Amino acid sequence: MKSILTSVFALALTWSAAVAGDITLLNVSYDPTRELYTEYNAAFAKHWQAKTGDKVTIKQSHGGSGKQARAVIDGLQADVVTLALAYDLDAIAQRSRLFPADWQKRLPSNSAPYTSTINFLVRKGNPKGIKDWDDLVKPGVSVVTPNPKTSGGARWNYLAAWGFALKKNGNDPAKAKDFLARLFKNVPVLDTGARGATTTFAQRGIGDVLITWENEAFLAVKEFGADKYEIITPSWSILAEPPVAVVDKVAKKRGTEAVAKAYLEYLFSEEGQDIAGRNFYRPRDAKAAAKYEKQFPKVNLFTVDELFGGWQSAQKTHFNDGGTFDQIQNK
Amino acid sequence: MKISKYVTLAALAGVITLPVSLSAQSSPDAQQKLLQKIEELEQKLKVLERKQELKDEETTAKAKTTPSIVLGEKGFGFTSADEAFALRLRGVLQLDSRTFFRDHGIAGNDGFLVRRARPIVEGTVFRDFDFQFVPDFGGTTAQIFDAFVNYRAFPELQLKVGKFKSPVGLEQLTVDVETLFNERALPTALTPNRDLGVQLHGEAFSGRVSYAGGVFNGSGDARNSTNLDTDDTKEFAGRIFFQPFKPEADSFLRGLGFGLGGSYGSEHNNTSLPATTGGTLGGYATDGQQQFFAYNPATGVVNANGEHWRLSPQGYYYYGPFGLFGEYVISNQRLSRTGAAPLSSVRLENTGWEVTGSYLLTGETAAYKGGVNPTHPFSLSEGGWGAWQLVARYAELNVDEAAFPNFANPATSASGAQAWSVGLNWYLNRNITVKTSFSHTTFDFVNGGGTGTRAAATAPGIVARQAEDALFTRVQLSF
Structure with a gap:
């Protein structure tokens, strides 16, 4: 009887081991990275199989960055997060302690393998003559941007506009707030994420201008045609640094720590950086950056640290309940 | 809009x-x-x-x-949106009557009884872990019937821990609300009921093969074990069952199933004797739940004392409204008796078998699991009359004659019983069933026994004094 039981347990263990052979990762990301990670995942899976012989399948989840961060905090089993802004990763670290608070130090470039900025997308011929942020507050101009409460991209948009207003008005926050109030008066609909806002503008035909990620603007022109849309680069914009991190506790529980870490590290490799550039993200690596230099227009950039004292401060002042965004919305 | x-x-x-x-x-x-x-x-x-x-x-x-709330024929439940967590409240209420004929008041109380009254709390946590808790308030004492946690690693490999039915007897494993008669047949008295232990189980090859095997505290025939163990020894129980045509929807053999259940252990106390149903000593009872055999020697007390094994070849066949069900059970146990002379220890082999047939007159499909789903549930306003089913059964239980006279008193215990039963079941809907059946049981005796020779006032002899004729009814609510 004892030997029968031993055999049953041995069979059970062998069975479990065989089933556990396929590695699956879940990458919880923000809205406009679908195309980037579709290409990158295939490249990484090929690289990983060649290196280790293991087959890895990466599942993607996309949505507004803030919404995605909340889902992870609420228990979504992400092995890695690749979100729009550091604040959302800080929130995961602080509220759920799924990875340490100093997560930014674990990878090069503050764990942001690529950068981007905020541009405008207008309809072909630019019928409303939009050239800079000033033009977005004019009466009769309909502006499409997502909701900063749910979208990381929208928060970048908001801070880019605020930064422009500060620079134009001698760093006067009251004037900047008034500028944002006038801008949001021209926003007819607030989507929850950047991709939704692109749908509103490009597919539903709403609005005269879409404030969006640079990569999203390029992608829209590529997808819908240069005969339909134009990209406008404003005089000033913000340097966006979308960060990435391994969700330690989930990866440990699922036994995917090594592959999750390698997955993010490979973003900084030659191939990873090339894929980022190909998908209209600005690569960190000098070689890849030089390769795609002509693709990106020159723009004056400020950072969140320079103008807003970092993401924690920006979040508290502008996006937390009762912040400037709520104030201008409730006017 | x-x-x-x-x-x-x-x-x-x-x-x-x-x-x-x-x-x-x-x-x-x-x-x-x-x-x-x-x-x-x-x-x-x-x-x-x-x-x-x-x-x-x-x-x-x-x-x-958003979590979903379900209220329907299968009870009341809450399920989380991702279905990883669930809580279901179900219940069973069986209200019976038993009427004994030609008993002249000497045995078998005619009356109404609450046979089972069980709230069932069950659910799932973290998607793969199921649990169930079932107390019973029927009969004379409240007790826990089922209390277990089941881990579903894969359909083929699951681990169950706690108190639940030991995997031996086919009819014993039938869900309580789906038995065709009020009481299970005589051979089921030779199989273990609920026991405490750990069990690996699962289904493989699209349900063609199912298995269960585990280690349990060990309990006497038909006993519902207590919530703790009273000795160091354990019982191994297992069952393998084949339904080779189960995935073939159009095959007339789809409803064919056969298998083998068994147990092996060592037991050393009186709770490892058969259940005391209908009496005060370990023994076996009739369909009317009256004890016709007990380990009741004239002097001394009987205890389990060593090896106990059971074997049960079993099978069924269902096709359309027709169902046929049968099993054979051997229970072989070593016993001892205090007050040594003339025999202090014996190995007894008790056997039993049954064949049960059923036919749904209203054309519904019969099956071993899942109960009867009336095509036209009973409704005066809509004209439905529910499902009607004829049932018939023959069963025997034979006690090893070596039990007499040192382990059982031939003057008061029968050495065997044969019962035939017929019945009519009315399934008003998925939740309400009305059952009526008649059962006729006759008894065998060893030398020295015989009709009319048992002490009239001593159980179980009073039961076996004449054939038992009993009418059963049941109103059952289950959800």
């Missing part, structure tokens, strides 16, 4: 105002203004439509994270 209202209004406005405007203001400038106005209106419409679209998306997304 709101959007379509706006669209209609805008369209009407356009139709009414356009000709008037065009005729009244025909300059290019005026036309340009008009076109601009139309564009503005179009934008407003698009914005309204998009807002509605976003609202719908939000509602759909919200539905994906």
